[in-house]
Amino acid sequence: MHKPEVRVKELGKQIKNQLLVDDISFELEAGHVLAVCGGNGAGKSTLLRMLAGILRPTSGEIRVNNLRWAQDRKRYADQIGYMPDDYQFSQGLTAEETLLFWASLRKLPKQRVQEVLEMVGLDKQKHKRVTTFSKGMRQRILFAQAMLAKPALLIMDEPTNGLDPFWMQEFVHLLSEIKQVGHMVVFSTHQLEVANDIADQVLFMNQGRNVGEGTTTAIREQYGSLHAAFHQSLGLK
Numbered sequence: 157m158h159k160p161e162v163r164v165k166e167l168g169k170q171i172k173n174q175l176l177v178d179d180i181s182f183e184l185e186a187g188h189v190l191a192v193c194g195g196n197g198a199g200k201s202t203l204l205r206m207l208a209g210i211l212r213p214t215s216g217e218i219r220v221n222n223l224r225w226a227q228d229r230k231r232y233a234d235q236i237g238y239m240p241d242d243y244q245f246s247q248g249l250t251a252e253e254t255l256l257f258w259a260s261l262r263k264l265p266k267q268r269v270q271e272v273l274e275m276v277g278l279d280k281q282k283h284k285r286v287t288t289f290s291k292g293m294r295q296r297i298l299f300a301q302a303m304l305a306k307p308a309l310l311i312m313d314e315p316t317n318g319l320d321p322f323w324m325q326e327f328v329h330l331l332s333e334i335k336q337v338g339h340m341v342v343f344s345t346h347q348l349e350v351a352n353d354i355a356d357q358v359l360f361m362n363q364g365r366n367v368g369e370g371t372t373t374a375i376r377e378q379y380g381s382l383h384a385a386f387h388q389s390l391g392l393k
């Protein structure tokens with residue numbers, strides 16, 4: 157058993173008197189993928205934004221490779237790649253210019269932009285404006301952006317929204333390569349089949365809480381499928 161590199165303990169986020177995330181704990185080892193599954197408003201994005209260090213928890217603790225955001229923001233942030241569920245791209249910038257801008261913020265070499273453009277299959281469209289891109293192409297740019305710095309922990313909010321079947325397959329393939337070199341991944345999804353294809357572990361959320369968790373292998377053995385387990389966790393037949 158490897159040592160867990162991500163440790164989330166009793167994490168909570170309260171805004172006014174609403175608990176958006178309530179007492180979430182999990183651990184993740186190097187090279188493992190966690191899918192956070194749940195319906196609309198379950199608290200998935202809030203959890204992911206806290207992991208990414210862009211939203212401050214009101215309780216609990218997050219450690220990534222033993223670094224805590226509150227203690228060492230710069231080193232914590234250097235380990236994270238974050239793909240938001242939506243993004244307002246700058247008008248007028250091409251795909252390449254957009255990625256060059258993000259790379260410059262992290263002081264990364266230009267060559268890395270070319271590598272990630274090829275990784276997401278947008279090399280030929282790199283001179284097109286991102287605002288003219290389809291939803292799936294914008295998702296691929298956001299994925300490329302998150303991978304720019306080869307982060308120890310890749311956090312993705314609904315990464316497969318808008319991907320066509322070909323890119324869905326490619327995405328599964330890319331994530332398996334990312335895993336093999338020891339990166340960790342936490343992603344949210346409504347689509348349990350995506351979790352089934354990619355994840356080693358799942359966390360089911362409802363109303364901010366953990367309503368079920370485990371390795372995908374153990375869940376499939378116990379319930380037959382992730383769908384059956386998820387329905388049961390919500391108290392549905």
Ligand SMILES: Nc1ncnc2c1ncn2[C@@H]1O[C@H](COP(=O)(O)OP(=O)(O)OP(=O)(O)O)[C@@H](O)[C@H]1O
Nearest residue numbers: 171174176194195196197198199200201202203346
């Ligand atoms: N800044 C905020 N202030 C108050 N309530 C918020 C805020 N952000 C989110 N919420 C509420 O917190 C709950 C969880 O939202 P969140 O976006 O984390 O859910 P989600 O699981 O990602 O949903 P979806 O799948 O629809 O994106 C929702 O009820 C939402 O309305």
